[in-house]
Amino acid sequence: MLNIDRLYEAVAQRGPVCVGLDTDFSYLPQDFVNKGLSRGENIFNFNKAIIEATKAVAGCYKVQIAYYEALGLDGLLTYKSTLNYLRDAGLPVIADIKRGDIAKTAELYAKAHLDGEFEADFVTLSPYMGLDSIAPYTEYMEKKGKGVFVLCRTSNGGAKDFEYERLADGRHVYDLVGDKVNAMGKGYMGACGYSSIGLVIGGTHIEEAREIRAKYRDSFFLIPGYGAQGGRAEDIAQYLYKGNGGTVNSSRAVLLAWKKQEGVPFDEAAYNECVNMKEAIGGACAEL
Amino acid sequence: MLNIDRLYEAVAQRGPVCVGLDTDFSYLPQDFVNKGLSRGENIFNFNKAIIEATKAVAGCYKVQIAYYEALGLDGLLTYKSTLNYLRDAGLPVIADIKRGDIAKTAELYAKAHLDGEFEADFVTLSPYMGLDSIAPYTEYMEKKGKGVFVLCRTSNGGAKDFEYERLADGRHVYDLVGDKVNAMGKGYMGACGYSSIGLVIGGTHIEEAREIRAKYRDSFFLIPGYGAQGGRAEDIAQYLYKGNGGTVNSSRAVLLAWKKQEGVPFDEAAYNECVNMKEAIGGACAEL
Numbered sequence: 057m058l059n060i061d062r063l064y065e066a067v068a069q070r071g072p073v074c075v076g077l078d079t080d081f082s083y084l085p086q087d088f089v090n091k092g093l094s095r096g097e098n099i100f101n102f103n104k105a106i107i108e109a110t111k112a113v114a115g116c117y118k119v120q121i122a123y124y125e126a127l128g129l130d131g132l133l134t135y136k137s138t139l140n141y142l143r144d145a146g147l148p149v150i151a152d153i154k155r156g157d158i159a160k161t162a163e164l165y166a167k168a169h170l171d172g173e174f175e176a177d178f179v180t181l182s183p184y185m186g187l188d189s190i191a192p193y194t195e196y197m198e199k200k201g202k203g204v205f206v207l208c209r210t211s212n213g214g215a216k217d218f219e220y221e222r223l224a225d226g227r228h229v230y231d232l233v234g235d236k237v238n239a240m241g242k243g244y245m246g247a248c249g250y251s252s253i254g255l256v257i258g259g260t261h262i263e264e265a266r267e268i269r270a271k272y273r274d275s276f277f278l279i280p281g282y283g284a285q286g287g288r289a290e291d292i293a294q295y296l297y298k299g300n301g302g303t304v305n306s307s308r309a310v311l312l313a314w315k316k317q318e319g320v321p322f323d324e325a326a327y328n329e330c331v332n333m334k335e336a337i338g339g340a341c342a343e344l
Numbered sequence: 345m346l347n348i349d350r351l352y353e354a355v356a357q358r359g360p361v362c363v364g365l366d367t368d369f370s371y372l373p374q375d376f377v378n379k380g381l382s383r384g385e386n387i388f389n390f391n392k393a394i395i396e397a398t399k400a401v402a403g404c405y406k407v408q409i410a411y412y413e414a415l416g417l418d419g420l421l422t423y424k425s426t427l428n429y430l431r432d433a434g435l436p437v438i439a440d441i442k443r444g445d446i447a448k449t450a451e452l453y454a455k456a457h458l459d460g461e462f463e464a465d466f467v468t469l470s471p472y473m474g475l476d477s478i479a480p481y482t483e484y485m486e487k488k489g490k491g492v493f494v495l496c497r498t499s500n501g502g503a504k505d506f507e508y509e510r511l512a513d514g515r516h517v518y519d520l521v522g523d524k525v526n527a528m529g530k531g532y533m534g535a536c537g538y539s540s541i542g543l544v545i546g547g548t549h550i551e552e553a554r555e556i557r558a559k560y561r562d563s564f565f566l567i568p569g570y571g572a573q574g575g576r577a578e579d580i581a582q583y584l585y586k587g588n589g590g591t592v593n594s595s596r597a598v599l600l601a602w603k604k605q606e607g608v609p610f611d612e613a614a615y616n617e618c619v620n621m622k623e624a625i626g627g628a629c630a631e632l
Contacts, residue, residue, distance in 0.1 A: 167414045
């Protein structure tokens with residue numbers, strides 16, 4: 057079964073929330089930290105508790121590798137352990153690595169993150185160098201049902217520097233990226249009607265949401281920007297199609313929910329936050 | 345002393361060759377491999393021998409992290425050991441990581457690769473998400489004299505997909521990237537006349553070389569594409585300024601030189617290849 061089909065089913069069953077395990081050591085409640093363990097080991101214990109608490113209400117998980125690279129080998133062991141824990145539990149996991157390289161280098165990144173010690177179900181990619189920075193990953197779509205999400209239109213302030221610029225033909229740079237990546241994806245369709253090659257589309261700019269959703273009907277969207285970055289449930293809903301076709305990432309709001317829910321254990325607070333987010337997006341989808 | 349000034353001096357003293365330690369296990373001569381050691385340990389021994397053999401004729405080194413990530417934690421320990429070995433020897437080292445992310449994620453990548461366990465002197469970055477994917481690295485330019493090289497115009501086949509497209513104002517996408525990154529770099533100038541924010545410029549497209557060199561006079565160039573990828577010494581020379589202002593990467597041709605020099609030990613063959621490359625580029629620079 058293709059991972060994109062598993063992801064589609066997971067979103068249908070458990071909703072579009074993607075819990076981002078961008079776990080900084082400083083996010084752990086002090087009374088949870090075991091001083092006899094390394095930072096990485098403590099983070100792994102925290103991640104496990106978050107996963108167990110949220111897995112009934114989250115469609116999938118995203119692990120941002122930068123948080124683990126910053127802790128060196130101890131962090132990367134935790135990264136690996138977290139991916140394995142999620143995969144063993146049958147929970148779809150996106151490795152947020154945003155790699156972008158070509159030729160043998162891209163082949164080795166693909167091997168590392170879709171087949172090696174750091175195996176995930178999906179990875180995120182950066183398209184700057186062109187479609188040949190995506191092509192080496194298709195081998196793992198065919199052999200192992202893996203998938204990718206390619207950066208297209210992000211919602212950070214700097215996106216205006218290059219992504220939002222206009223081309224000679226009137227399109228934005230991100231339109232060109234989306235058009236070419238979406239076209240490439242048509243060769244890797246899942247039974248669910250979405251491709252193994254998805255797009256990263258920031259959950260803001262509501263005015264373009266309907267157009268983008270209609271234009272890339274067969275691209276599954278990874279949607280960052282909910283909450284902290286300004287994306288509202290009613291905006292996000294526009295990027296989904298009948299409540300599916302995308303997964304909405306939230307990291308800090310889930311991991312740090314315990315700071316806003318006094319007296320509630322961190323895992324229960326994370327669950328509550330996921331439920332609130334799921335209901336808010338579900339409600340907004342119902343109103344469309 | 346800023347690393348860009350160290351790099352400039354190293355190129356002035358030892359030439360523009362950048363040895364790429366993109367070391368695949370299959371590149372090691374069979375009689376060099378110690379079966380009692382891990383792949384990573386063997387690669388580290390190979391890297392050390394290459395470094396010792398070439399350090400008199402190479403300006404700097406570039407380590408492509410994908411080759412090490414593909415070997416998991418064993419590979420990443422080798423990656424770390426190789427960086428440490430180069431830094432302990434006072435040899436400038438560029439970590440070819442092409443990371444491209446924003447906000448706290450970018451801060452953590454910067455910490456990981458310019459200050460943490462995987463500390464290098466320079467890192468490569470991908471600009472797709474905008475200048476805020478470069479800004480978090482400037483802290484380490486100020487605090488520790490570090491530098492970055494930002495992807496601008498690459499010479500792979502896929503570069504035509506996005507980089508070479510024309511904007512509404514007539515510039516290519518890579519011109520826009522180069523212009524904005526070069527402007528940003530003016531805030532981080534070294535004593536040598538080059539900025540701590542350099543550019544990755546593929547060593548082909550000779551017809552544009554003079555224009556690019558003149559336009560980005562204060563940007564140091566990391567130039568891939570020599571040899572295997574089609575860049576000739578006379579092309580490459582155009583991207584340098586009086587034989588400096590850039591470093592020219594060669595990986596496979598150096599690491600696998602032993603396959604073309606029968607009976608010559610791999611480290612001596614690597615040295616010979618570096619000397620040939622240095623002389624070819626030096627000769628082409630002299631003829632300009």
